[in-house]
Amino acid sequence: xxxxxxxxxxxxxxxxxxAVIKCTYSDSASNYFPWYKQExxxxxxxxxxxxxxxxxxxxxxxxxxxxxxxxHFSLHITETQPEDSAVYFCAATLSGAGSYQLxxxxxxxxxxxx
Amino acid sequence: ETGVTQTPRxxxxxxxxxxxLKCEQHLGHNAMYWYKQSAKKPLELMFVYSLEERVENxxxxxxxxxECPNSSHLFLHLHTLQPEDSALYLCASSQDAxxxxxxxxxxxxxxxx
Numbered sequence: 001x002x003x004x005x006x007x008x009x010x011x012x013x014x015x016x017x018x019a020v021i022k023c024t025y026s027d028s029a030s031n032y033f034p035w036y037k038q039e040x041x042x043x044x045x046x047x048x049x050x051x052x053x054x055x056x057x058x059x060x061x062x063x064x065x066x067x068x069x070x071x072h073f074s075l076h077i078t079e080t081q082p083e084d085s086a087v088y089f090c091a092a093t094l095s096g097a098g099s100y101q102l103x104x105x106x107x108x109x110x111x112x113x114x
Numbered sequence: 115e116t117g118v119t120q121t122p123r124x125x126x127x128x129x130x131x132x133x134x135l136k137c138e139q140h141l142g143h144n145a146m147y148w149y150k151q152s153a154k155k156p157l158e159l160m161f162v163y164s165l166e167e168r169v170e171n172x173x174x175x176x177x178x179x180x181e182c183p184n185s186s187h188l189f190l191h192l193h194t195l196q197p198e199d200s201a202l203y204l205c206a207s208s209q210d211a212x213x214x215x216x217x218x219x220x221x222x223x224x225x226x227x
Contacts, residue, residue, distance in 0.1 A: 043218040
């Protein structure tokens with residue numbers, strides 16, 4: 001089955017700096033890679049996703065990159081703000097093949113220091 | 115209320131108790147999920163329902179029993195739990211079973227004494 005490794009487990013950055021979270025996956029057939037943000041005491045929310053036919057996707061201050069050859073994908077947050085402080089989870093799956101197993105990483109706790 | 119609603123938010127139970135967790139989604143989705151979130155561990159998929167039919171059961175102990183009476187409601191019945199079952203239990207829904215774009219509830223924080 002799929003295995004997703006996520007690093008680092010904790011990350012502290014100064015407000016305004018960039019943050020990068022990296023994930024690797026094991027199943028080369030995986031084709032869908034979402035990122036979820038979970039603020040303290042709140043529900044996980046999808047913030048961005050990428051499919052295997054795309055190398056990069058941006059949404060304002062957030063971007064995700066995918067390297068299929070190396071089987072890793074990364075979340076980039078620029079101009080970080082205190083409200084970016086949360087736990088971020090990456091995930092991987094083979095979408096559309098009747099599989100329901102979305103495999104998550106262990107999460108990265110991001111702290112943005114004002 | 116819109117989105118995915120879970121009740122109760124917090125639950126403390128003894129190992130001999132029987133309790134149920136409730137989830138309701140107001141998004142018109144066809145698939146619903148139960149996930150377990152433990153500290154320092156990845157989110158673990160427990161059950162998947164598509165159009166009220168269970169399509170996935172990830173080797174979950176029988177002390178957890180799901181029920182999906184319709185596409186908007188999902189229950190998790192608990193009995194004779196163990197302390198290691200203490201965790202945040204998250205319900206989620208998606209348009210169709212296939213994992214894309216999950217919408218999570220706020221979860222039930224369960225403590226088993």
